[in-house]
Amino acid sequence: xxxxxxxxxLALFWLALSLSAKAxxxxxxxxxxxxxxxxATRDKVVEEVVPNKKSKEVxxxxxxxxxxxxxxxxxxxxxxxxxxxxxxxxxxxAYTACYYAISWNNNNLLDYATAFRDIKSSTPMEHQSWKxxxxxxxxxxxxxxNTGFHEQLRRGRDFYRRNRDLSIIITVGIYALFxxxxxVDAELYSFDISPNLTLSYAPAYIPSTPQTPxxxxxxxxxLTF
Numbered sequence: 335x336x337x338x339x340x341x342x343x344l345a346l347f348w349l350a351l352s353l354s355a356k357a358x359x360x361x362x363x364x365x366x367x368x369x370x371x372x373x374a375t376r377d378k379v380v381e382e383v384v385p386n387k388k389s390k391e392v393x394x395x396x397x398x399x400x401x402x403x404x405x406x407x408x409x410x411x412x413x414x415x416x417x418x419x420x421x422x423x424x425x426x427x428a429y430t431a432c433y434y435a436i437s438w439n440n441n442n443l444l445d446y447a448t449a450f451r452d453i454k455s456s457t458p459m460e461h462q463s464w465k466x467x468x469x470x471x472x473x474x475x476x477x478x479x480n481t482g483f484h485e486q487l488r489r490g491r492d493f494y495r496r497n498r499d500l501s502i503i504i505t506v507g508i509y510a511l512f513x514x515x516x517x518v519d520a521e522l523y524s525f526d527i528s529p530n531l532t533l534s535y536a537p538a539y540i541p542s543t544p545q546t547p548x549x550x551x552x553x554x555x556x557l558t559f
Contacts, residue, residue, distance in 0.1 A: 395523075402520035403513055412516025416523065425512055432505035439498035446490035453484060 397416045406412030410425040445463070452461035458478050464487065468477050477483045538554035 397520040397523050399517050399520040402516040406513040406516045409509070409512070412513060413519075416516055416519045418519055421515070428508050428512075429505075432501060432508060435501040436498060436505065439494045439501055443491060443494035443498055446487055446494060450484070450487040450491050453478065453487065 395417065402412045402415050405415040409429050410422055413419070413421045413425060445466075449464035449467055452458060453464040455461065458464065459474065464477075465474050467487065468474060468483070534556045536554050536556075537551060540551065
């Protein structure tokens with residue numbers, strides 16, 4: 335009985351020893367799991383912070399004043415080139431008004447000029463142009479030699495010619511104005527206009543000079559912008 339117990343203890347000892355040896359043979363990961371997570375997180379952060387050198391850099395828009403003037407040859411082209419799109423309605427409205435003024439005055443000028451030329455011709459009764467200016471139902475014969483009516487046609491012709499020429503001059507001025515506007519916008523596109531204005535003041539001593547022998551105390555103002 336005693337020998338059986340000794341054999342059982344010896345068997346248990348060898349079993350424990352063999353299990354321990356197998357446990358030592360199992361390979362273990364030398365890097366802790368937390369270290370793996372931290373390393374992956376760090377690599378991701380570095381990848382996000384460092385930009386990809388192959389990616390194209392976005393260049394900021396900087397208009398060229400010479401190109402702005404050249405584009406301004408087409409009405410509104412300079413404003414489109416400078417990307418100042420809110421000025422387009424102003425440009426379109428100004429040119430539309432100028433076109434209407436020139437067209438309206440020129441049409442009236444042609445009517446008055448034709449009527450004045452026809453009534454001064456050798457055969458005025460054969461022309462209808464001046465008859466359109468007399469009252470409805472009036473006898474044309476009573477107007478054909480009426481110097482007052484002739485003067486009215488002449489004044490109308492001169493009036494509308496003057497207004498047409500003035501409208502053309504204004505249109506040319508507006509054309510030049512929008513061209514200058516495009517040039518200035520291009521030059522000042524990147525100009526830093528800061529709304530922060532600082533007014534500081536401090537006491538100042540005014541020394542005496544040969545012109546002002548008396549010294550005094552004043553206030554010194556400084557405007558910073």
